[in-house]
Amino acid sequence: MKWESVIGLEVHTQLLTASKIFSGASAMYGSEPNTQACAVDIALPGVLPVMNVEAARMAVKLGLVIGAEINRHSVFARKNYFYPDLPKGYQISQYELPIVKNGYIDIEVNGTKKKIGITRAHLEEDAGKSLHEDFHGLSGIDLNRAGTPLLEIVSEPDMRSAAEAVAYLKKLHELVRYLEICDGNMQEGSFRCDANVSVRPKGQETFGTRAELKNINSFKFIEKAIEFEIERQIDVLESGGEVVQETRLYDPDKGETRPLRGKEEAHDYRYFPDPDLPPLELDEAFIEAVRQTLPELPDAKRARIKRDYKLSDYDAGVLTATAKMADYYERAVKESKSDPKLVANWIIGDLSAYLNKENLSIEHSAVSATKFAGLMKNIDDGTLSVKTGKQALELLWKGEGADVTDESAAAESVIVKFDLAQIGDTTKLEQVIDKVLAASGAQVQQYRSGQEKVFGYFVGQVMKATGGKANPKQVNEILKKKLNG
Amino acid sequence: MGPEAVINKSLAELSRALQTEETSSVDLTRAFLDRVDNGQGLNAFITVDGDRALEQASAADARIARGDAGPLTGIPLAHKDIFCTKGLLTTCGSKILSNFIAPYNATVIERFNQAGAVILGKTNMDEFAMGSSNETSYFGAVENPWDRACVPGGSSGGSAAAVAARLTPAATGTDTGGSIRQPAAFCGITGLKPSYGRVSRYGMVAFASSLDQGGALTHSAEDAAYLLSVMAGFDPRDSTSIDRPVDDYVGRLEQDISGLTIGLPRQFFGEGLDPEVGQRVEAAIEEYKRLGVKAVDVDMPNCSLAVPCYYVLGPAEASSNLARYDGVRYGYRAPEYTDLIDMYKKTRSQGFGAEVKRRILIGTYVLSAGYYDAYYLKALKLRRLIAQEFQQAFQVCDLIVGPTTPTTAFKLGAKVDDPIAMYLNDIYTIPANLSGLPGISIPAGFDDAGHPIGLQLIGGYFAEARLLNMAHHYQRVTDWHKQTPAGCA
Numbered sequence: 018m019k020w021e022s023v024i025g026l027e028v029h030t031q032l033l034t035a036s037k038i039f040s041g042a043s044a045m046y047g048s049e050p051n052t053q054a055c056a057v058d059i060a061l062p063g064v065l066p067v068m069n070v071e072a073a074r075m076a077v078k079l080g081l082v083i084g085a086e087i088n089r090h091s092v093f094a095r096k097n098y099f100y101p102d103l104p105k106g107y108q109i110s111q112y113e114l115p116i117v118k119n120g121y122i123d124i125e126v127n128g129t130k131k132k133i134g135i136t137r138a139h140l141e142e143d144a145g146k147s148l149h150e151d152f153h154g155l156s157g158i159d160l161n162r163a164g165t166p167l168l169e170i171v172s173e174p175d176m177r178s179a180a181e182a183v184a185y186l187k188k189l190h191e192l193v194r195y196l197e198i199c200d201g202n203m204q205e206g207s208f209r210c211d212a213n214v215s216v217r218p219k220g221q222e223t224f225g226t227r228a229e230l231k232n233i234n235s236f237k238f239i240e241k242a243i244e245f246e247i248e249r250q251i252d253v254l255e256s257g258g259e260v261v262q263e264t265r266l267y268d269p270d271k272g273e274t275r276p277l278r279g280k281e282e283a284h285d286y287r288y289f290p291d292p293d294l295p296p297l298e299l300d301e302a303f304i305e306a307v308r309q310t311l312p313e314l315p316d317a318k319r320a321r322i323k324r325d326y327k328l329s330d331y332d333a334g335v336l337t338a339t340a341k342m343a344d345y346y347e348r349a350v351k352e353s354k355s356d357p358k359l360v361a362n363w364i365i366g367d368l369s370a371y372l373n374k375e376n377l378s379i380e381h382s383a384v385s386a387t388k389f390a391g392l393m394k395n396i397d398d399g400t401l402s403v404k405t406g407k408q409a410l411e412l413l414w415k416g417e418g419a420d421v422t423d424e425s426a427a428a429e430s431v432i433v434k435f436d437l438a439q440i441g442d443t444t445k446l447e448q449v450i451d452k453v454l455a456a457s458g459a460q461v462q463q464y465r466s467g468q469e470k471v472f473g474y475f476v477g478q479v480m481k482a483t484g485g486k487a488n489p490k491q492v493n494e495i496l497k498k499k500l501n502g
Numbered sequence: 503m504g505p506e507a508v509i510n511k512s513l514a515e516l517s518r519a520l521q522t523e524e525t526s527s528v529d530l531t532r533a534f535l536d537r538v539d540n541g542q543g544l545n546a547f548i549t550v551d552g553d554r555a556l557e558q559a560s561a562a563d564a565r566i567a568r569g570d571a572g573p574l575t576g577i578p579l580a581h582k583d584i585f586c587t588k589g590l591l592t593t594c595g596s597k598i599l600s601n602f603i604a605p606y607n608a609t610v611i612e613r614f615n616q617a618g619a620v621i622l623g624k625t626n627m628d629e630f631a632m633g634s635s636n637e638t639s640y641f642g643a644v645e646n647p648w649d650r651a652c653v654p655g656g657s658s659g660g661s662a663a664a665v666a667a668r669l670t671p672a673a674t675g676t677d678t679g680g681s682i683r684q685p686a687a688f689c690g691i692t693g694l695k696p697s698y699g700r701v702s703r704y705g706m707v708a709f710a711s712s713l714d715q716g717g718a719l720t721h722s723a724e725d726a727a728y729l730l731s732v733m734a735g736f737d738p739r740d741s742t743s744i745d746r747p748v749d750d751y752v753g754r755l756e757q758d759i760s761g762l763t764i765g766l767p768r769q770f771f772g773e774g775l776d777p778e779v780g781q782r783v784e785a786a787i788e789e790y791k792r793l794g795v796k797a798v799d800v801d802m803p804n805c806s807l808a809v810p811c812y813y814v815l816g817p818a819e820a821s822s823n824l825a826r827y828d829g830v831r832y833g834y835r836a837p838e839y840t841d842l843i844d845m846y847k848k849t850r851s852q853g854f855g856a857e858v859k860r861r862i863l864i865g866t867y868v869l870s871a872g873y874y875d876a877y878y879l880k881a882l883k884l885r886r887l888i889a890q891e892f893q894q895a896f897q898v899c900d901l902i903v904g905p906t907t908p909t910t911a912f913k914l915g916a917k918v919d920d921p922i923a924m925y926l927n928d929i930y931t932i933p934a935n936l937s938g939l940p941g942i943s944i945p946a947g948f949d950d951a952g953h954p955i956g957l958q959l960i961g962g963y964f965a966e967a968r969l970l971n972m973a974h975h976y977q978r979v980t981d982w983h984k985q986t987p988a989g990c991a
Contacts, residue, residue, distance in 0.1 A: 056606055060826040062599065063586045063608060063705040065740050095822050097869070099846055106825020156842075158830065287869035289878060292712035292819055294741050 018255070019219040022247040023227075024182045024212060025174035028189060029167050030199040031143065031207035032075045038142050038166035039066030039109060039294075046205055054145070054160035060104035065293050068093075072166040073297060075198035076116045076140055077307045079168065082192060082314055083135055085120025087304055093140075093294045097287040102145035102158050110169075112288045115139035116297065122192070123316075124184040133185045134173030140297075141167050168198070174213065174224065179243035183236050186210060191315050195340045203234045210239060214246045216254065225250070226260040230274055233267045242267035246274050318343055326350065326357035335365050341380040345389075352390035352425065355397035363393065367407060371414050384413045391428035399488050405437040439488040443495070446479075446487060450495050453478045464500055472496070505533035509668045510986065513577060513725035516671055520566055520576045527566070527576030531559035531620050534578045538623060538669050544645045544654075546664040548583045549591045550623035558620040565618050573728050573752075575618030580670040582661050583624040584631055585716070586705040587611050594707045595627040595639040595657075598827045598834045598853030608705025609737045610674060610716050617732045622670050626660030629855045630824065631681055631709040633657050634927040637918055638857040645914070646688060647987040648953055652911040655685030655927075661719045662689040667990045672720040672729055676706060678713045679812050680906075680931025683943035686719055687906035687956020690945045690985060692973065694718045694726040697964050698938035699744035701730075702737030710819040711742070713812075713935045722983050723944065723973035727751035730966060749967040755974040760794025762972070764959075765899030767802040770930055776909045782947035782955040783905045786976065790903070793975055800895040800902070804887045808932040809925055811888065814868050814881035815936075820858075821865025827853060860921065889937040896962050901972060905930055906943040906956030930958060940966045944973045945982035954982075 037044050040057035057064045080087045094112035117138035124131050145163035149156050170189065176182045190208060193199035201208045215227035230246055233239050245267075250260050265274040290296075313321070315337055322343060323333035336346045346364055350357050368389065372382060384392075392413065396406045409431050412418070417434070418427035432438050440446055453475060454461055460471045479492050508516065508530055519525045535552045555578065562576035586592045586604035588611075593599045607615065614621070628638040636644040636659025644659040646652040647667035654663040658675030662685030665673050675682040677695035686693025694717045701716040708714060718729035731752060736745040766787065771780060787797055829835035829849030836848030854862070868877035895902060907927055917924040934941040939960050946957035957976075961969040977983050 059831055062707040065704050067739060067741050097822050097825060099828060101830045104826060106828060107822050285871050289818060289869055
């Protein structure tokens with residue numbers, strides 16, 4: 018039998034607000050346990066939530082760029098359950114009326130375009146963390162994360178393969194980072210994904226029984242977890258069994274999914290509207306103001322950069338992976354007035370190598386866009402060769418030229434200090450070339466008798482004599498003139 | 503002024519005496535602390551911190567000397583133990599919070615502190631404000647100063663008894679279904695529940711968030727006006743508090759009331775109303791007519807369904823609000839348990855009393871899948887209908903008037919085993935909570951047994967000034983509110 022898999026994703030994105038969604042405590046990641054939990058976050062008797070409008074603004078941002086409806090009236094509800102890292106005994110979330118509904122994202126897999134529906138995106142608060150190690154059989158509770166704003170983005174079950182799921186997820190990931198509403202850090206859990214996976218015989222209308230996969234914190238694992246789960250379900254069905262509706266955890270070490278250990282209690286969350294929070298009412302002016310802050314979106318930026326700078330799909334893709342990367346590139350081109358393709362090559366090649374080595378994103382580059390532009394200018398006008406250009410970049414990366422106040426002059430200062438400039442002085446080059454030709458009588462004879470491939474030999478000799486600093490273009494010209502003349 | 507002279511004075515009179523330095527806050531505070539100490543045996547207080555009170559009092563005296571005093575500077579007040587008071591035990595009448603020292607002040611407490619009032623202590627109450635007799639308190643029942651065998655009402659029973667017995671000039675309370683007005687009626691004092699959203703709920707331990715409202719228990723409407731002037735106002739920390747100006751409650755007390763119309767809901771005078779209570783309420787209405795007020799009958803059929811409606815919505819919210827008392831972060835935790843679930847079960851089984859458990863169970867039930875629509879949603883609809891009924895009534899009258907309670911104070915223990923009978927005590931007070939309207943109970947006489955009778959006035963949204971004004975005019979021509987229980991003068 019032919020099987021078809023059906024996948025829907027629920028993505029929890031931590032919003033980049035300065036404070037929590039219902040309290041004034043800082044929402045920063047990575048502080049000492051329980052140092053960022055105020056009275057509201059630890060649910061002392063008598064405390065009350067106050068909505069952080071910034072979180073709504075961020076939700077609306079996403080809603081607008083996925084072509085969704087923004088609910089002018091959305092409602093916070095309480096999801097009731099007991100857990101030690103859930104201080105109030107309920108999570109404030111949106112249930113019946115979410116802030117965003119009915120949007121979509123376009124994806125492309127192997128050249129085929131597809132629209133993935135987004136059912137809803139709703140605001141809610143994150144829980145704290147339970148820590149089970151280092152407490153001698155007890156559990157520790159860290160409530161720093163409690164109350165951090167989340168936007169839960171729920172897709173339609175529109176994906177039919179792990180590859181589509183990953184494409185959707187990457188698209189969404191890129192979008193929230195472009196919008197600067199989420200840092201997208203999957204390791205730290207600020208972009209978390211649960212996958213609902215089911216299979217059905219191809220052609221069947223109704224969905225099969227689904228399993229919910231949790232605990233997947235990288236694109237690679239998402240793909241593997243879904244692929245494993247699809248195979249597992251097909252095996253179960255083909256051997257006459259039935260898929261059980263359950264939550265399964267992905268184990269990246271074993272590359273498999275398995276049922277959540279322990280008996281899973283049937284939860285009745287007893288949702289009801291939170292009486293402490295009035296409905297969230299958004300007017301046109303609010304939404305319009307958010308619309309004004311929308312940045313250029315990835316697809317549009319990619320198309321424009323490809324067109325304006327005459328780049329390949331690949332180059333444009335890499336240079337627009339993040340908005341910061343694209344900004345860096347465009348600044349470097351503009352400030353250096355250099356060949357856009359040259360700048361693209363250097364960013365994608367050498368600069369990225371340095372960034373990757375130190376695991377830095379472009380906005381944390383040791384060489385700023387302005388310094389980099391200075392470097393590009395000197396390569397573009399022939400002052401630096403590829404080889405000395407690489408040297409100059411390395412020196413800049415290591416902090417040389419940092420003392421120059423005018424960043425655009427940093428590259429030049431490094432070139433002077435380390436004597437990296439190519440010899441562009443024609444008289445000087447002619448002297449060197451004359452010497453080389455005088456010492457290579459046999460080769461000159463060969464060349465003049467028609468064996469033009471020895472030309473490379475002369476170039477090599479000139480380079481050797483100048484320590485690689487001769488401007489190759491000029492060397493070519495002078496050599497040709499002298500040999501042919 | 504000697505201690506005997508101060509304890510029978512109204513808050514307004516004490517305020518004037520402080521301003522003219524006829525007495526000092528320290529003397530006043532000491533006089534009331536002595537009365538609290540020698541006990542009266544009422545069990546009205548859970549916590550008294552005399553040293554702290556006297557410190558606040560001397561600070562208030564310094565403020566008065568500097569000429570930097572407001573009307574409440576130096577006035578000792580008792581607070582229902584539902585308001586978080588920084589550094590003081592805040593138990594909410596429950597074992598589960600019996601060791602909870604609040605690390606912050608409720609907005610109401612903060613406002614009184616800024617006004618320079620003195621915290622005499624924290625008063626006894628029904629556990630988590632769930633009760634109409636103060637008998638559900640973990641710290642024991644409170645006695646009614648008018649009849650020690652009777653309940654003071656609840657849930658603000660400690661506050662009401664303390665004011666009635668002159669243990670404090672005035673007290674705060676909270677009212678979710680009548681918890682200020684009913685004990686005020688039972689104890690022969692004035693009890694004001696403001697409109698929902700008028701007084702911040704921040705730091706007020708939640709029972710039913712959409713119904714809870716802080717208010718005042720005092721000797722007179724005038725005193726209540728002074729308290730409300732400090733308590734009322736927008737609080738950005740409470741999203742349900744309303745951002746609108748606070749009226750001049752004291753300044754408007756004397757405003758003319760002739761020509762106003764009171765509405766008498768038929769449903770408040772029917773079956774279940776004790777005839778003696780009915781007669782006193784009728785007499786009060788006659789008094790109002792003599793003051794130039796007109797009376798019309800109004801029909802509010804849905805109000806008779808207020809009790810069942812309330813006992814769905816209140817418990818639903820309570821079941822969720824009380825989930826935080828799980829033994830994990832603060833409060834009582836069972837001494838022995840085997841695992842997490844066992845810790846939850848034992849902590850909550852041991853930490854909550856029977857009435858609280860009953861309401862958590864009811865609330866959990868009505869919110870459960872399959873029952874939500876039939877109970878919770880239906881009750882919400884009914885709530886809207888009741889609120890509409892009031893708005894219709896206010897088309898033909900300015901205020902609603904009727905009894906506060908169907909009967910006067912009942913015997914301690916009489917209704918403990920009959921929750922329904924207990925719940926019906928709040929039949930006339932609950933509609934104002936469901937509608938978010940302000941209500942006040944004022945003394946209107948006594949029954950043959952000498953138990954006080956309360957008259958209730960309910961106003962439109964944010965009509966507190968009008969309510970106090972109406973109550974004040976009645977108190978100018980009557981002296982029910984000036985009566986003192988035997989042995990308490």
